[in-house]
Amino acid sequence: MTIRFAPARKRGHPAIAHTGGPSRRRRAANDNGPDSSHHLLLEAALRHFAGHGLAAAEHARDNADAARNAGDDLQCAWWLAICRTLDRRMADAYARRIAGTKA
Template sequence: MRALNPSVPICAANDDFGRKHRSRTARAGDAVAHTANERVLTEALRHLARHGLSAAAHARAHAAAARLAGDEHGCAWWIAICRQLDRPMADAFARRIARRV
């Protein structure tokens, strides 16, 4: 039997190593952070489904509106959504608002 791509070595990888290692060192705070990250990712995907390729720009606009309204929690939420969709855009926006403080 010939390999389809002979330059790629065929060997097994232990995919469970990282998961087992992380589970041994997991703390209670990690579970909360993981749940929060899943929620942000879920909402980012819903936002993407609603707005398509302009979803990151919409999230940035929501963050700007929340900041203008004085809603820091809402601003952080929308920056997190934007970061899931377009990290450079979210980081640039976060830097911009940090300079204005």
């Protein structure tokens, strides 16, 4: 099977969609905006991972559980968010478990 590469089309060709002028600043499609809380959480999760390796998500879940048992809901939410950043399934399972015990 032969592969043939077509030459690039000229800029004014109707087959090319043009969404803005060259002076328009474009953001990356995966850019979540200026929300710094996401960056702080990601940095904390990466630092936690650096300190605990592959067991970091489990360690974060255990920290969330200890904070919950101590009655510190804010710390529990923080550690659960770190756990969720590292392992969403583990964090969701823990969140379901503690939601079932509150009832």
